Amino acid sequence: MVEPNALPLYEKAGVHRPVQRILDVTIFFLLISLLAYRLLFLHRHGFTWLHALAFLCECWFAFTWALLVNVTWNPVDYKTYPERLLKRVEDLPPVDVFVTTADSVLEPPMITVNTVLSLLAVDYPANRLAIYVSDDGCSPLTFYSLTEALKFAKTWVPFCKKYKVEVRAPFRYFSNDLSSDGTEEFQCEWRRVKDEYEKLRRTIEEPAKNFASRELTGDLADFSNTNSKDHPPIIKVIWENKEGLWDGLPHLIYVSREKKPQHPHHYKAGAMNALARISGLMTNAPYMLNVDCDMFVNNPSVLLQGMCLFLDPIIDKEYAFVQFPQCFYNGLKDDPFGNQWIVMMEFTFRGAAGIQGPGYMGTGCIHRRKVMYGQSPDGTNISGKHCDDELRKTFGNSKDFVNSAAHALKSLTDYPHGLSNSIKTVNEVATSDYERASCWGTKVGWLYGSLLEDMLTGSEIHKKGWKSAYLTPTPPAFLGCAPSGGPIPLNHQKRAMTGLLEILFSKRCPMFSALFGKLQFRQRMYSVWISLWGIRSIPEICYATLPAFCLIANSHFLPKVQEPVACIPILLFVFYNLQQLLQYLETGQSARAWWNNERMARINTICASSLGAVAVVLKLLGLSETVFEVTKKESSSSSDDTDSSSDGDLGRFTFDESPVFVPGTTILIIQLAALSVALLRIRQPVVQEFGVGEVMCCVWLILCFWSFLKGMFAKGKYGLPWPTLRTSSALAFLFVYFCIMSTK
Numbered sequence: 001m002v003e004p005n006a007l008p009l010y011e012k013a014g015v016h017r018p019v020q021r022i023l024d025v026t027i028f029f030l031l032i033s034l035l036a037y038r039l040l041f042l043h044r045h046g047f048t049w050l051h052a053l054a055f056l057c058e059c060w061f062a063f064t065w066a067l068l069v070n071v072t073w074n075p076v077d078y079k080t081y082p083e084r085l086l087k088r089v090e091d092l093p094p095v096d097v098f099v100t101t102a103d104s105v106l107e108p109p110m111i112t113v114n115t116v117l118s119l120l121a122v123d124y125p126a127n128r129l130a131i132y133v134s135d136d137g138c139s140p141l142t143f144y145s146l147t148e149a150l151k152f153a154k155t156w157v158p159f160c161k162k163y164k165v166e167v168r169a170p171f172r173y174f175s176n177d178l179s180s181d182g183t184e185e186f187q188c189e190w191r192r193v194k195d196e197y198e199k200l201r202r203t204i205e206e207p208a209k210n211f212a213s214r215e216l217t218g219d220l221a222d223f224s225n226t227n228s229k230d231h232p233p234i235i236k237v238i239w240e241n242k243e244g245l246w247d248g249l250p251h252l253i254y255v256s257r258e259k260k261p262q263h264p265h266h267y268k269a270g271a272m273n274a275l276a277r278i279s280g281l282m283t284n285a286p287y288m289l290n291v292d293c294d295m296f297v298n299n300p301s302v303l304l305q306g307m308c309l310f311l312d313p314i315i316d317k318e319y320a321f322v323q324f325p326q327c328f329y330n331g332l333k334d335d336p337f338g339n340q341w342i343v344m345m346e347f348t349f350r351g352a353a354g355i356q357g358p359g360y361m362g363t364g365c366i367h368r369r370k371v372m373y374g375q376s377p378d379g380t381n382i383s384g385k386h387c388d389d390e391l392r393k394t395f396g397n398s399k400d401f402v403n404s405a406a407h408a409l410k411s412l413t414d415y416p417h418g419l420s421n422s423i424k425t426v427n428e429v430a431t432s433d434y435e436r437a438s439c440w441g442t443k444v445g446w447l448y449g450s451l452l453e454d455m456l457t458g459s460e461i462h463k464k465g466w467k468s469a470y471l472t473p474t475p476p477a478f479l480g481c482a483p484s485g486g487p488i489p490l491n492h493q494k495r496a497m498t499g500l501l502e503i504l505f506s507k508r509c510p511m512f513s514a515l516f517g518k519l520q521f522r523q524r525m526y527s528v529w530i531s532l533w534g535i536r537s538i539p540e541i542c543y544a545t546l547p548a549f550c551l552i553a554n555s556h557f558l559p560k561v562q563e564p565v566a567c568i569p570i571l572l573f574v575f576y577n578l579q580q581l582l583q584y585l586e587t588g589q590s591a592r593a594w595w596n597n598e599r600m601a602r603i604n605t606i607c608a609s610s611l612g613a614v615a616v617v618l619k620l621l622g623l624s625e626t627v628f629e630v631t632k633k634e635s636s637s638s639s640d641d642t643d644s645s646s647d648g649d650l651g652r653f654t655f656d657e658s659p660v661f662v663p664g665t666t667i668l669i670i671q672l673a674a675l676s677v678a679l680l681r682i683r684q685p686v687v688q689e690f691g692v693g694e695v696m697c698c699v700w701l702i703l704c705f706w707s708f709l710k711g712m713f714a715k716g717k718y719g720l721p722w723p724t725l726r727t728s729s730a731l732a733f734l735f736v737y738f739c740i741m742s743t744k
Ligand SMILES: O=c1ccn([C@@H]2O[C@H](COP(=O)(O)OP(=O)(O)O[C@H]3O[C@H](CO)[C@@H](O)[C@H](O)[C@H]3O)[C@@H](O)[C@H]2O)c(=O)[nH]1
Pocket: 100, 101, 102, 103, 107, 134, 136, 266, 267, 268, 271, 291, 292, 293, 294, 361, 362, 363, 451, 452, 453, 454, 455, 492, 499, 628, 629, 630, 631, 632
């Protein structure tokens, strides 16, 4: 018999996907054949701009395809054994949990409260856990909601543990009616706890409506005369597990770091760094879990699962962070906005896990504190030595904090501070100019300089040679709120693209680090692939205008149907879409979901990435700064909400005057104009040849932008506003004029 201690805490196995691999390679060879055809064509018929442009775009597609195949080639699956962990490890290491919220209107406190409740009830010894909520909105309502939530937690947490409740965010748990399940005692308690939750909801949501006019006294007095952009640090211990009970409630701390208009606050990255310092002084746990305010714990064993990777004796030190996938609870049927990311999580992230590890996604991730403090896998820290002066230059001027950082870097866990005694020093590290002349945001902590602080921070960690792991437990570890409605997913995407481009045009550009970092070769290709994502709108927009140009100018960029080489683009089209479709079917989604994601991919690149590019150009020219716009979260906090995804209109595109819709509308009008020209031409007495391939491309694009076409004729929020139509028509007109002039 194998001794229990010899059994591994986790296993990592390859996932076999032979069909995907065959298709990957086939598509790649077709792309290469297409390039060969282009070269031959240019050689035989001489240089034309049209074919040269097509060739360049297709080179790009082939290159990014090769990079993508590299990422998805060796997917892996991790399996963890928390029961073995519990038998083997008596003293689980402390974990500090960070929840970030920034705006009590866009992120209703009830959402944050549910996330916090799910964390308070997680399966982990309570005396090893501290939960820090960072509120960048400095909202008394958020603080008040948390204090109310704590009262409810005293009923909720024991209830969850007693009945082994699976989903520990009450709004989700109570959305299923269990009032007639189980024993009578359970039914009775279920009803009681549900009533209490409803009471909590009313206590929070009703005052929310007129909180602004309320007089702030007592505990809330600190919030009077503050506004979210200008206020002193407000740090409050809402609950301290004073007796250190393992089955009590974990510490709960409210943090609103200082903000001053004259000091940059660096959005979420700044908030995370403040949390790292504050928690460093209060609890200094060696592991830090971070979640967005809408990402509740959906699988109570997450921390145990993560610890299986960190604490496996054979490979301790190997993993810098453990990332869980981003999954969403409010997904609409068939993913109309293409933002549930199921295929991306399953194929690219699993694939990256088979190389050096997936990137950090900003939420649902457990980090090692010392890695965040700049330590390398070989144990050297950021400044090479632990001398006080050096540490002060790195971590700032707080003596206590420098002490705690030295503890963390040496992996000592017995940091002596109690919560309440440290409040005074804690305020010091939460000030808005604490980071001045230190390495926060440049060498240690969450890094600054991009709206995608997560990707930037994660890839710098990989560059030091660290690995990361990807855990996909069932049920999913965390569930969050996917942005819904028309402009929101596009703006969300635009922000991500802006962030990627900021990284691409910075000194941390992965193209350089791909050459010099301690990255594994295939990880380098992975980081190049991600970082180039931001500029893919350029070749895509170019390619999308080629068929229209050909139809209007009466030329060709694709082989004619009767030529044998026409089979190359046709097969490419068929195999590519077949492969994508298979990925959706393999992950249990519908063909409709595939189509929705396909068209959203076109809409996202053409609309959101191009505007992201504009934002970055403006930043590089020094004309404007990029801004982290917080995504609105739907509040379905009521446990009585019925499943809203049955409402057909929810999946319908809504528009506003945002410039994000202009590129898409322009592309659509251009395709319509080109098709009309082609149709008029057939009716001419002298029959002219027109390209079937080009027409098919136009039709395909019109199908992708069908929701925009409907928007041209719809009214209200479902209609494209007049200014957008006007600008787009003018741009399309210019394009058509250019096509016609080029034939003269
Ligand atoms: O000044 C700010 C702005 C935002 N946030 C928080 O950042 C989180 C993410 O914001 P959200 O608007 O939900 O952005 P998403 O695009 O949904 O977030 C994804 O992308 C971000 C940027 O890459 C990551 O930080 C997130 O973790 C990741 O979930 C939320 O908890 C916010 O409260 C702050 O704390 N301070």
